[in-house]
Amino acid sequence: MSDRAQRRRLARRCVVTAVLAALIAIGVGVMPSGDPRPADTSASEWPGPIRDQTDRMRLGTAVAGAETNTSLQDPAYRTILRTHFDTLTPENQMKWSVIHPEPARYDFTGADELAGFARANGQTLRGHTLLWYGSLPDWAAGLEGRSCQDVRGTLRDHIHTVVARYRGVVTEWDVANEVMNGDGRLRIGGNPFVAACGESIIRDAFMWAREADPDAALYINDFDIEVQGPKLAGLTALVARLRRQGAPIDGVGIQSHLTTASDLSDLPRILADLGDQGLDVAITEADVRMRLAARTPVPGETDKQATVFAELVDACRTAQACRSFTFWGFTDRFSWTGTPAFGQGRATPLNADLTPKPALAAIVRTLRS
Numbered sequence: 267m268s269d270r271a272q273r274r275r276l277a278r279r280c281v282v283t284a285v286l287a288a289l290i291a292i293g294v295g296v297m298p299s300g301d302p303r304p305a306d307t308s309a310s311e312w313p314g315p316i317r318d319q320t321d322r323m324r325l326g327t328a329v330a331g332a333e334t335n336t337s338l339q340d341p342a343y344r345t346i347l348r349t350h351f352d353t354l355t356p357e358n359q360m361k362w363s364v365i366h367p368e369p370a371r372y373d374f375t376g377a378d379e380l381a382g383f384a385r386a387n388g389q390t391l392r393g394h395t396l397l398w399y400g401s402l403p404d405w406a407a408g409l410e411g412r413s414c415q416d417v418r419g420t421l422r423d424h425i426h427t428v429v430a431r432y433r434g435v436v437t438e439w440d441v442a443n444e445v446m447n448g449d450g451r452l453r454i455g456g457n458p459f460v461a462a463c464g465e466s467i468i469r470d471a472f473m474w475a476r477e478a479d480p481d482a483a484l485y486i487n488d489f490d491i492e493v494q495g496p497k498l499a500g501l502t503a504l505v506a507r508l509r510r511q512g513a514p515i516d517g518v519g520i521q522s523h524l525t526t527a528s529d530l531s532d533l534p535r536i537l538a539d540l541g542d543q544g545l546d547v548a549i550t551e552a553d554v555r556m557r558l559a560a561r562t563p564v565p566g567e568t569d570k571q572a573t574v575f576a577e578l579v580d581a582c583r584t585a586q587a588c589r590s591f592t593f594w595g596f597t598d599r600f601s602w603t604g605t606p607a608f609g610q611g612r613a614t615p616l617n618a619d620l621t622p623k624p625a626l627a628a629i630v631r632t633l634r635s
């Protein structure tokens with residue numbers, strides 16, 4: 267580690283210790299909700315900011331909000347957010363339905379708030395996302411069935427507007443999200459741009475993003491590509507094809523929405539192969555769902571969750587090409603898996619009361635190893 271990095275780490279440690287000591291001294295013992303405050307998060311489980319446990323990659327988290335920005339109003343959450351992470355991802359705040367609610371109207375409220383928070387704390391953002399079939403506003407239904415010529419301009423304006431606005435604070439953009447089907451073919455359903463133009467619109471999207479911000483690293487992002495199979499093969503082939511046609515694709519984002527039963531044995535090889543193709547990689551949406559009974563983890567699940575998180579962190583830590591590792595939320599207090607579906611959930615490293623699960627210690631151990 268360089269002297270600079272060491273000084274930075276030391277300075278951060280001092281700051282966090284001071285902040286935590288101050289919080290304890292002023293008796294911040296109980297959350298407004300009545301939950302116990304995680305006073306001992308300053309102790310063994312949080313041995314300083316987790317971002318300072320490694321220099322190998324940047325550590326990040328999705329920040330809940332959208333819809334509403336309630337998470338940023340939560341003081342204990344904000345403290346952890348600013349202390350432990352290098353990079354923040356708007357969980358929903360930059361999605362089309364939120365940021366572009368009407369054809370001629372943008373609403374930057376949530377995204378600006380998060381960008382302001384990141385700037386104030388010396389953090390960066392991962393922009394998410396510009397071309398996706400999900401979270402489209404109602405008015406996008408009017409784009410369905412139109413010609414490519416009709417819809418291209420809409421996507422170009424959206425990308426130029428949003429990417430230019432966050433230039434300088436967004437350092438990685440998920441330009442295209444979930445454009446592959448499980449069988450390795452292009453995912454068309456629900457995406458009026460891909461439906462009208464085919465894969466050439468993905469190349470265009472990357473070009474428009476590069477025009478609007480020449481410095482941001484541009485990613486194609488997807489799930490279920492932590493394992494070998496037709497989806498990963500299709501995505502890899504698509505990326506190679508688009509890059510030959512001039513698309514400025516810098517990296518592949520591997521979402522990593524996992525469960526305690528996930529098998530990550532393919533992942534180190536996958537990361538190495540992508541790196542060999544001259545691509546960066548990022549773990550963009552890490553969470554590990556546990557099996558629950560009556561909303562409580564089935565015995566053994568919290569330890570399995572710790573093991574899967576540790577394997578995932580280790581795969582990124584040991585891959586030359588892995589640039590950033592982002593949790594899709596760090597606490598069950600704000601997580602899309604907080605409301606358990608199908609008897610699974612509670613997928614983040616901290617409980618809803620912000621106390622650590624075994625996963626946190628496993629993550630820290632792995633980052634340090």
Ligand code: XIL
Pocket residue numbers: 357358443521551602
């Ligand atoms: C999810 C959010 O977490 C939810 O709050 C929202 O209701 C739906 O979207 N893959 C992605 C993310 O790329 O944008 C999704 O986020 C989760 C799956």
